[in-house]
Amino acid sequence: MLLDYDRLGWLKVALLGFTTLVAAFLLLPMVFIVLLSFGSSRWLAFPPPGWTLKWYEDLFADPSWIEAALTSARIATMTAILAVAIGLLASFGLVRGDFRGREILRGLLLTPMVLPVVVFAIAVYAFFLRLGLGGTTAGFVLAHTVLALPFAIIPIATALEGFDKSIEDAAIVCGASPLQAKLRITLPSIRIGIFSAAIFSFLASWDEVVVAIFMASPTLQTLPVKIWGSLRSDLTPVIAAASSLLVALTLALMIVTALLRRKLQT
């Protein structure tokens, strides 16, 4: 290859330096947030004058934070289940189907990934208000499922493309009905894709804020909405603590995904 890393010479050093800089620029704010969440300053001053766990205590003592976290988890879990179920059916159609407009449908199902979220949020807000779904869990889950669908379809469709249909045919000749063959042979064979789809759909809902702001009501808010709201009303280090936990959970899920992938692939 023309741009082989090993043959870059002195450029290698420059490239490494630049990459490190970009990574640092992206990660440092999060490192600061985590550090601030343990700092004793009431005003989020850096460097913190001392260290404390007070903000975490405040966080867990406030039922509205716990409530928001549980709401987020509930909505994200339901979103993941729904997105995986729809994503699974859609993937079979997109990968195995032979019908007119298949590519258009594929593009359509993936648009939520590229469509400006705020446009989608406004549209859904107006639409759901009429349907009486605004501010309801069902509304939240439906809107988030639309956003999560591309993240469910991509890994499942990829796994299904890599799965030899002859294996399913073999199960059918063996006496399994077409449905049995899919449930007992095909789904277990593409479980890595399904699992990735579940995690990514969960995360797509878990840290989603734009649609959530539109959908939220005083009695129903997700964690990102609560953080956003608190940020505007009073700037307390409790926000830093909540944000740190949000990051921690996301990180944990990503690590679990990576580990499981490695385990399932061997």
Add this chain to the structure above:
Amino acid sequence: MTEPFLSIRKLRKAFGAFTAVHDVTLDIPKGEFLTFLGPSGSGKSTTLYAIAGFQDPTSGDVLLQGKSLLSIPSHKRNIGMVFQRYTLFPHLSVAENVAFPLRVRRRPEGEVKRKVADMLALVRLENFAERLPAALSGGQQQRVALARALAYDPPILLMDEPLSALDKKLREEIQAEIRRIHRETGVTILYVTHDQEEALHLSDRIALFRDGRIEQIGTGEDLYLRPTTEFVAGFIGNSNFLAAEYLETVGGTARVRLADGSIVKGVKATHKLERGQKARLMVRPEAFRLRPADGNASLTVEILDTAFFGDRRRVVARTGSGDEIDARPTSDSAEVNSVDAAYGRQIFFDPAAAFLFPA
């Protein structure tokens, strides 16, 4: 007449304007090993898939013991099948793969255990029961697939080029296994391949497919020694074709004139030809001799290359009219020195072992 075990009646399969299988009719007795041989695209796999139920024929019927299979969905046909590609269930162990057809049939656990053990013994993979398919070689995977296909005692076993992904040595090894398993189980096997050696090695009978039709069906000997068409003669075994002109039939044998003007007498007359009609004379490589025997025809050739293979020699030669000949005469000692000189030689063959086809 007793009813045939498996009967294919005027099976036809069209894909749009293209007809892959033209009215194939075939009766297969119980316990037979029948091979569908033919080049790719000749309709052999399509016929097999129609029997398996993966493709609905356009017309015609497939009868098993007199009952039509066509209205029965694939999974209820109770047919065994081994595919060209590796189709073991990747997440199940070898034993669970073999057990799968029994489990979907809800057979009792004891029977499943016993049958899995029997089947793994049949394919000699008893020690691999707990392995996952990814830990097996290609040959072992196909043997497990065979065990899985036989676990529920299907009346028919379909095999779609099961050895084409394996290397030559392994292929021969598993061919021997398949023969043994056919002998031991007595199952009726329909086997698809494009490899004529494999077909000759394995089958009781061979159906040679060409362009969606069965060109000839018979034992390997029938196809090799008594080919009815030039296509069959050319497909089975190596063959040499010499341009010829039909002259006349005298006393049941034909006389032809070759391109270099020489006359060959005593050729078997199997086809009806017009006097003066262009024809092709087919001679098997092993029918050539370096020394003439009684009644042999001779060809004046330029010898291009010779090689020694122990029991046989290979002589590559070209006739005066440009036909290339690949001859494999036996290498008896009297002939050893006669091929050393490279030019202006004569080569001989028994006309009774030659075949005449219309060109």
